Amino acid sequence: MLLSQNAFIFRSLNLVLMVYISLVFGISYDSPDYTDESCTFKISLRNFRSILSWELKNHSIVPTHYTLLYTIMSKPEDLKVVKNCANTTRSFCDLTDEWRSTHEAYVTVLEGFSGNTTLFSCSHNFWLAIDMSFEPPEFEIVGFTNHINVMVKFPSIVEEELQFDLSLVIEEQSEGIVKKHKPEIKGNMSGNFTYIIDKLIPNTNYCVSVYLEHSDEQAVIKSPLKCTLLPPGQESAWPFPNLPPLEAMDMVEVIYINRKKKVWDYNYDDESDSDTEAAPRTSGGGYTMHGLTVRPLGQASATSTESQLIDPESEEEPDLPEVDVELPTMPKDSPQQLELLSGPCERRKSPLQDPFPEEDYSSTEGSGGRITFNVDLNSVFLRVLDDEDSDDLEAPLMLSSHLEEMVDPEDPDNVQSNHLLASGEGTQPTFPSPSSEGLWSEDAPSDQSDTSESDVDLGDGYIMR
Amino acid sequence: MSTKPDMIQKCLWLEILMGIFIAGTLSLDCNLLNVHLRRVTWQNLRHLSSMSNSFPVECLRENIAFELPQEFLQYTQPMKRDIKKAFYEMSLQAFNIFSQHTFKYWKERHLKQIQIGLDQQAEYLNQCLEEDKNENEDMKEMKENEMKPSEARVPQLSSLELRRYFHRIDNFLKEKKYSDCAWEIVRVEIRRCLYYFYKFTALFRRK
Numbered sequence: 096m097l098l099s100q101n102a103f104i105f106r107s108l109n110l111v112l113m114v115y116i117s118l119v120f121g122i123s124y125d126s127p128d129y130t131d132e133s134c135t136f137k138i139s140l141r142n143f144r145s146i147l148s149w150e151l152k153n154h155s156i157v158p159t160h161y162t163l164l165y166t167i168m169s170k171p172e173d174l175k176v177v178k179n180c181a182n183t184t185r186s187f188c189d190l191t192d193e194w195r196s197t198h199e200a201y202v203t204v205l206e207g208f209s210g211n212t213t214l215f216s217c218s219h220n221f222w223l224a225i226d227m228s229f230e231p232p233e234f235e236i237v238g239f240t241n242h243i244n245v246m247v248k249f250p251s252i253v254e255e256e257l258q259f260d261l262s263l264v265i266e267e268q269s270e271g272i273v274k275k276h277k278p279e280i281k282g283n284m285s286g287n288f289t290y291i292i293d294k295l296i297p298n299t300n301y302c303v304s305v306y307l308e309h310s311d312e313q314a315v316i317k318s319p320l321k322c323t324l325l326p327p328g329q330e331s332a333w334p335f336p337n338l339p340p341l342e343a344m345d346m347v348e349v350i351y352i353n354r355k356k357k358v359w360d361y362n363y364d365d366e367s368d369s370d371t372e373a374a375p376r377t378s379g380g381g382y383t384m385h386g387l388t389v390r391p392l393g394q395a396s397a398t399s400t401e402s403q404l405i406d407p408e409s410e411e412e413p414d415l416p417e418v419d420v421e422l423p424t425m426p427k428d429s430p431q432q433l434e435l436l437s438g439p440c441e442r443r444k445s446p447l448q449d450p451f452p453e454e455d456y457s458s459t460e461g462s463g464g465r466i467t468f469n470v471d472l473n474s475v476f477l478r479v480l481d482d483e484d485s486d487d488l489e490a491p492l493m494l495s496s497h498l499e500e501m502v503d504p505e506d507p508d509n510v511q512s513n514h515l516l517a518s519g520e521g522t523q524p525t526f527p528s529p530s531s532e533g534l535w536s537e538d539a540p541s542d543q544s545d546t547s548e549s550d551v552d553l554g555d556g557y558i559m560r
Numbered sequence: 561m562s563t564k565p566d567m568i569q570k571c572l573w574l575e576i577l578m579g580i581f582i583a584g585t586l587s588l589d590c591n592l593l594n595v596h597l598r599r600v601t602w603q604n605l606r607h608l609s610s611m612s613n614s615f616p617v618e619c620l621r622e623n624i625a626f627e628l629p630q631e632f633l634q635y636t637q638p639m640k641r642d643i644k645k646a647f648y649e650m651s652l653q654a655f656n657i658f659s660q661h662t663f664k665y666w667k668e669r670h671l672k673q674i675q676i677g678l679d680q681q682a683e684y685l686n687q688c689l690e691e692d693k694n695e696n697e698d699m700k701e702m703k704e705n706e707m708k709p710s711e712a713r714v715p716q717l718s719s720l721e722l723r724r725y726f727h728r729i730d731n732f733l734k735e736k737k738y739s740d741c742a743w744e745i746v747r748v749e750i751r752r753c754l755y756y757f758y759k760f761t762a763l764f765r766r767k
Contacts, residue, residue: 166620168623168745168748168749168752169625169628169749169752170623170624170625171620171621171623171624171625174620197755198752198755198756199752200748200751200752202615202617202620204617216617218614218615218616218617219614219615220612220614220615220748222609222748222751224605224755225605225606225609226609260762310602
């Protein structure tokens with residue numbers, strides 16, 4: 096009985112001991128770290144030099160100097176000391192000449208000393224293809240009007256074996272938009288390399304950053320941004336800015352208004368044009384006003400309108416005192432940037448078209464008709480040829496290039512004169528004469544009139560908006 | 561008896577799904593497969609690297625040279641098909657090695673991913689090899705007529721040499737009784753071998 100009890104106790108103790116021992120060993124096996132990681136290592140490629148740097152986790156340990164040893168793992172070899180990093184006070188080491196293969200696994204041992212005492216020893220296994228981080232190369236940028244020269248500086252001599260599968264990435268940033276450029280570099284990344292980022296907008300700020308991308312790795316180190324403000328584009332001698340090539344044209348309907356010295360009685364015989372925006376305006380004062388209401392047909396969003404302004408006056412209507420040109424309200428969502436033509440007249444010199452031949456406008460004068468043609472309001476050059484009523488109202492009418500504010504035809508009082516300036520008599524036109532030639536057609540049909548009009552009350556022969 | 565048609569129906573669905581899957585993978589162009597292969601191989605390399613946090617220095621004394629076949633190391637312009645065959649062989653052998661033992665301290669997740677990855681590698685390579693085989697049968701006659709003496713001397717990658725290499729690895733593990741140091745050394749060696757093949761995948765891209 097006693098024996099069996101003893102046996103039982105003995106077996107229990109045995110069991111407990113076995114469990115305890117196995118637990119101890121099991122826990123020790125589960126420990127992921129062989130050595131306590133007292134050092135943090137980092138290897139990076141800086142100007143194509145392999146630089147291994149380290150840092151102690153326990154900052155209370157301050158060694159006076161370090162010694163770095165390493166070996167390869169493809170065959171059994173003893174650890175060897177890195178010559179330039181024996182008893183060094185620096186906490187980094189250049190291993191370019193020692194570690195020359197991306198296939199090899201390098202085991203490094205770092206020993207820290209304080210005097211003759213070894214304070215610590217930590218090791219790490221490196222595989223350059225995975226562990227290497229690539230610092231961005233040095234570069235410079237030079238900004239021109241519409242392009243930037245990016246000059247990347249690579250070292251002149253690069254070790255063959257240290258050629259990783261790298262590609263250079265140049266990032267261009269402007270106004271929140273980032274574009275990546277991946278220039279193809281033939282051969283090794285050595286020497287200076289220039290890349291041109293073109294098709295840029297003048298007078299805009301651009302920032303450039305470069306970095307090296309390694310095959311399938313995602314982590315990259317980007318260089319600090321270098322920014323430049325591109326110079327503005329070349330301005331022409333012409334006081335008005337250069338016009339881009341006219342690609343889109345606004346169809347503008349010029350409604351010629353012929354008024355006599357009486358109150359217009361809103362006499363439309365047919366339907367008025369539904370697109371008419373201009374509100375009829377009475378011309379007070381008992382004088383005749385000729386109004387040319389120019390308004391774009393449809394929803395064109397052209398940046399400029401081209402026009403051939405018809406001389407509203409013709410020999411057949413000698414009693415036209417003045418010409419009033421008024422621009423109706425443009426749709427707010429399509430501001431028309433009207434710019435002046437500086438070149439030769441490029442406008443179509445097509446004959447006047449009457450898109451509404453079927454309409455029969457009657458005017459108080461008996462002449463009617465609505466003519467539609469392209470009007471380049473920037474180069475509208477109105478010469479008021481008023482031979483009879485005004486003295487010498489041969490004044491070119493200049494349209495400025497900022498025709499954003501349009502006279503609201505429904506607001507006849509809005510006659511800001513900063514848009515349309517009529518130079519009085521004797522003022523020399525600053526436009527080149529060809530533009531005026533292109534604009535003027537003396538063959539205005541005499542039977543034009545428009546029953547819809549918007550006028551500005553003018554005085555003294557000045558045409559104002 | 562009434563369950564039979566149900567069973568047949570279930571099997572039928574399974575077969576249809578399998579057929580679609582196989583057809584899908586078979587229809588992949590070899591170039592696209594190569595892209596997948598490259599990506600999978602790189603992932604495996606990453607897993608092999610992150611499996612272990614640090615290498616114990618004391619394990620260095622147990623290190624041996626496994627002598628990866630020099631044919632791989634000396635190749636500059638290998639025959640695509642030979643490399644693919646060797647890569648396929650290597651994937652299977654490495655899979656076998658890693659399937660032998662589970663490691664208490666190694667992360668299970670990484671190990672499983674490596675096994676899956678190696679299996680995928682083998683699958684992609686197998687398909688490409690099939691495709692190449694069909695293409696090359698026509699070209700074979702032409703090549704035989706054009707082959708110059710110098711080309712005949714180019715050594716072909718031997719599947720036997722590769723198997724011997726993995727046999728050495730396997731023996732090493734057994735001798736060291738699958739110790740942690742032994743596994744560390746084997747892990748690094750297989751990674752080295754895989755990296756050589758990874759570099760070769762760049763040559764697989766057809767022009």
